Amino acid sequence: MRDTVIEILKGHFGNDREINDNTHMMDDLGGDELDILDVIVQLESELDISIPEQETFDVRLVSELLEVVSRHVRSD
Numbered sequence: 770m771r772d773t774v775i776e777i778l779k780g781h782f783g784n785d786r787e788i789n790d791n792t793h794m795m796d797d798l799g800g801d802e803l804d805i806l807d808v809i810v811q812l813e814s815e816l817d818i819s820i821p822e823q824e825t826f827d828v829r830l831v832s833e834l835l836e837v838v839s840r841h842v843r844s845d
Contacts, residue, residue, distance in 0.1 A: 770816065770842050774835055777811045790832040805829075812838055 778788050782798040794800045794808075809825055812818070812834075818841040828834050 770838060771835060773815055774812060774831070774838060777808055777815065778831065781808050781811070788831060790830070790835065792831045793829055794831065794834070795829055805834075808834070816842055818842055 775788055778792075778794075778798075779786060781804065782788075782794075782800065786792075786798060788798070792798065794805055798804075800808075805825065805828055809820055809828075813820055816838065818838070820837060820841055824837050824840075828837055
């Protein structure tokens with residue numbers, strides 16, 4: 770799951786970007802709320818999950834994104 774999140778972030782913000790758990794999607798990657806929403810929509814599609822909008826309001830760090838996504842990924 771983590772690799773998928775990083776892959777989608779790099780695809781959205783640029784493969785040349787250094788992205789780790791402490792990367793701030795706005796300050797470090799130059800994104801805005803719409804970029805974060807787009808990344809979340811891509812993750813929902815790729816991972817076949819649904820993330821309630823209210824859980825995404827405060828997501829700014831990659832680690833926060835990973836935490837939100839991990840709550841919704843089924844561990845079969």
